Amino acid sequence: MLFLNKLFNKLSLFSRLFITSLLLLISFIAVLYFYAVKQVSALNTETRNEITTHIDEVHALYKEDGLEAVLDEYELEDTPKFDHQTFLSRLDEHEITFALLSADGELITGAESLTFQNGWHRKRYRFNDEMIQAIGFGKRFDDGTSLILQTPMNHDIYEVRRQTKQAVLLLIVFALVSFPVIYWVARNYLSAQSSQLAKQVFEVSNDPSNQRLEEYKSNHTFYGLGKSINQMLDEMTKVHKQAQTMTVGIAHDLKTPLSRVANRIQMMQQDLDDKAHMLTHIDKANSELQSIVQTFSNLIRLNEIESGKRKAGFKLLNVSDLVLELSESYAPVFEDAGKQLTISVVDGVRCLGDADLLNQLISNLLENALRYSEEQANVWIRLQSQFDGARLQIGDSGPGINSEIAAFVFERFYRADYSRKQPGNGLGLSIVKAICDLHDATITLLPNQAGAVFDIELPIER
Amino acid sequence: MNVLLVEDCQDTAEFIARGLNQQGDALTHYTHAKEALIPASSMNFDVIIFDRMLPDMDGIDAIKLLRTSNVETPIIVLTAMASTEDRVKGLDAGADDYLVKPFAFSELQARLRALARRSPMKQVDHVLVVGDLSLDRTTQQCTRNGTELDLMPREYKILEYLMLNANQLVTKTMLLEHVWGFNFDPQTSLVQTHVSRLRNKLDKPFDHELIKTVRGCGYVISK
Numbered sequence: 264m265l266f267l268n269k270l271f272n273k274l275s276l277f278s279r280l281f282i283t284s285l286l287l288l289i290s291f292i293a294v295l296y297f298y299a300v301k302q303v304s305a306l307n308t309e310t311r312n313e314i315t316t317h318i319d320e321v322h323a324l325y326k327e328d329g330l331e332a333v334l335d336e337y338e339l340e341d342t343p344k345f346d347h348q349t350f351l352s353r354l355d356e357h358e359i360t361f362a363l364l365s366a367d368g369e370l371i372t373g374a375e376s377l378t379f380q381n382g383w384h385r386k387r388y389r390f391n392d393e394m395i396q397a398i399g400f401g402k403r404f405d406d407g408t409s410l411i412l413q414t415p416m417n418h419d420i421y422e423v424r425r426q427t428k429q430a431v432l433l434l435i436v437f438a439l440v441s442f443p444v445i446y447w448v449a450r451n452y453l454s455a456q457s458s459q460l461a462k463q464v465f466e467v468s469n470d471p472s473n474q475r476l477e478e479y480k481s482n483h484t485f486y487g488l489g490k491s492i493n494q495m496l497d498e499m500t501k502v503h504k505q506a507q508t509m510t511v512g513i514a515h516d517l518k519t520p521l522s523r524v525a526n527r528i529q530m531m532q533q534d535l536d537d538k539a540h541m542l543t544h545i546d547k548a549n550s551e552l553q554s555i556v557q558t559f560s561n562l563i564r565l566n567e568i569e570s571g572k573r574k575a576g577f578k579l580l581n582v583s584d585l586v587l588e589l590s591e592s593y594a595p596v597f598e599d600a601g602k603q604l605t606i607s608v609v610d611g612v613r614c615l616g617d618a619d620l621l622n623q624l625i626s627n628l629l630e631n632a633l634r635y636s637e638e639q640a641n642v643w644i645r646l647q648s649q650f651d652g653a654r655l656q657i658g659d660s661g662p663g664i665n666s667e668i669a670a671f672v673f674e675r676f677y678r679a680d681y682s683r684k685q686p687g688n689g690l691g692l693s694i695v696k697a698i699c700d701l702h703d704a705t706i707t708l709l710p711n712q713a714g715a716v717f718d719i720e721l722p723i724e725r
Numbered sequence: 726m727n728v729l730l731v732e733d734c735q736d737t738a739e740f741i742a743r744g745l746n747q748q749g750d751a752l753t754h755y756t757h758a759k760e761a762l763i764p765a766s767s768m769n770f771d772v773i774i775f776d777r778m779l780p781d782m783d784g785i786d787a788i789k790l791l792r793t794s795n796v797e798t799p800i801i802v803l804t805a806m807a808s809t810e811d812r813v814k815g816l817d818a819g820a821d822d823y824l825v826k827p828f829a830f831s832e833l834q835a836r837l838r839a840l841a842r843r844s845p846m847k848q849v850d851h852v853l854v855v856g857d858l859s860l861d862r863t864t865q866q867c868t869r870n871g872t873e874l875d876l877m878p879r880e881y882k883i884l885e886y887l888m889l890n891a892n893q894l895v896t897k898t899m900l901l902e903h904v905w906g907f908n909f910d911p912q913t914s915l916v917q918t919h920v921s922r923l924r925n926k927l928d929k930p931f932d933h934e935l936i937k938t939v940r941g942c943g944y945v946i947s948k
Contacts, residue, residue: 546941549829556827557910564909572810592879592905596918619908626911633913 299427350374366407512676520551658716758787777804792819799840853888856948896943
């Protein structure tokens with residue numbers, strides 16, 4: 264079935280229409296034929312019933328009242344036996360023809376040319392250049408006599424056959440005439456619809472970021488196509504916007520440190536004789552350049568994670584141990600910053616993953632909390648076991664992320680502070696999101712919280 | 726230190742040569758892997774530096790060849806490819822360390838020293854000693870000037886790594902790799918915080934400072 268479907272999809276409009284019309288024509292003819300056969304068989308049954316009743320009546324008449332009565336009944340007193348020509352002319356006039364034979368096979372009365380045949384039989388005769396089809400029945404009675412009856416086929420059968428032939432012919436002629444018309448109409452309809460769609464696509468192409476196809480909704484033929492084009496435009500707009508944000512991000516992240524390096528070089532020219540100052544300038548310039556290298560390393564890292572290659576190296580990990588060790592490492596860092604890190608980790612959570620990446624995931628989120636939370640903030644990291652996985656939550660007491668920008672925090676180079684005064688390159692959370700995706704984990708920034716609270720649902724191994 | 730460098734990029738080679746020269750180390754330089762294979766297996770180098778993308782063959786294949794012909798000289802791979810997969814490939818081929826370009830010379834130097842010092846006789850030391858500080862690697866006991874110091878697990882690991890590379894620079898990246906197992910830079914004061922806590926226990930109560938900061942590079946432990 265699938266193969267037929269594939270084959271059909273490869274055909275041109277002409278071939279499709281042709282095959283469909285042909286199949287329709289064949290099925291119409293089949294229906295007609297079936298109807299005709301039914302009619303003919305009904306008529307035949309009628310004739311047969313007549314014959315079987317009649318044969319018994321003739322025999323009864325012969326038994327009870329003798330040959331005279333039979334001859335009388337059929338007005339055959341003068342010619343109790345008649346030859347083939349008379350037999351044919353009787354058939355032609357739809358009179359009953361018969362032959363009554365004695366026990367030893369002698370013709371008593373009836374047509375001389377009829378020979379005995381037991382049961383039903385059909386015969387064809389030629390009379391005055393016309394074919395006569397007859398149906399006959401032969402029966403041997405208990406007294407040894409036998410009787411053969413023949414009658415022409417019901418005339419209505421010929422009528423049914425003739426009409427059927429005519430109808431089939433008409434259908435074929437109609438199909439031959441109508442097919443080119445249907446093809447022409449279909450082709451014009453399709454080309455009108457597609458040029459309408461093409462016109463819309465052309466209009467939308469002037470402003471693909473903001474405009475979408477509208478009229479496709481009323482266009483039944485290309486509804487799916489219109490919808491797909493809109494989806495494709497959405498996806499492309501998204502990618503385009505990401506590329507734009509990225510370009511701006513990269514430009515910013517390069518421009519700021521590079522101009523600082525340029526400034527330092529100018530200062531070096533001024534401080535050529537002052538070694539202490541020179542060393543400071545070199546140090547600062549160096550660290551600015553490091554930040555550029557770091558941005559690119561992060562981009563490459565992000566790309567590597569998103570490629571999914573690392574999935575091949577996944578191992579069974581004790582997430583509880585990993586989270587606990589890392590958070591305990593970070594606790595003094597928070598303490599030195601005047602903040603408090605509360606750690607709560609359940610035992611024995613295991614998952615398939617990449618330890619290096621999970622370390623980076625937690626480390627990036629803790630760094631984020633360290634950098635952007637309020638002074639003396641309370642920061643927490645919790646690992647809980649849930650019915651269908653594990654939940655890792657990293658949150659802080661404030662000030663949190665504005666709900667308007669919450670949707671963008673995982674985008675590359677997105678920075679909540681447009682001035683980009685804070686250190687960092689807006690890739691940390693993109694990397695977090697990519698690591699979550701790689702581990703089939705979902706990450707959500709919880710809404711309506713005092714601070715930034717990230718919830719990660721991690722699939723686990725039991 | 727006698728170093729063999731296989732690197733086709735003239736700028737990088739010059740950068741390394743200049744640095745090593747200033748330190749008084751000897752350098753032999755080749756631009757093609759095939760030229761370097763015979764000297765690498767016949768001459769006595771302390772460390773070999775191999776670039777990955779060489780004009781005639783992949784550095785990784787060259788390292789495999791050296792290792793199959795029983796050359797045991799420590800090898801450090803230089804590469805522009807930062808992915809973990811490449812790192813693992815390099816280490817699997819028999820390299821001892823891996824450094825991603827661009828790098829600071831101090832980083833390379835620290836790693837070269839660490840590798841060169843990894844001679845078989847020093848590996849079995851159970852007790853590491855620097856001045857009046859000693860660290861027992863079997864009991865994990867640390868004493869300075871007769872006083873026992875109570876170290877947290879991370880502090881112990883940092884100190885052990887510093888003492889294994891005593892008198893040599895240990896960079897922040899090296900500590901991240903060996904103590905935390907990180908192959909990424911968390912851009913944080915994680916290392917500084919722990920080293921500073923270690924110093925509070927190790928140096929503060931005593932007159933003489935053992936751990937010294939090399940600005941912008943890392944730390945050195947020496948008496």
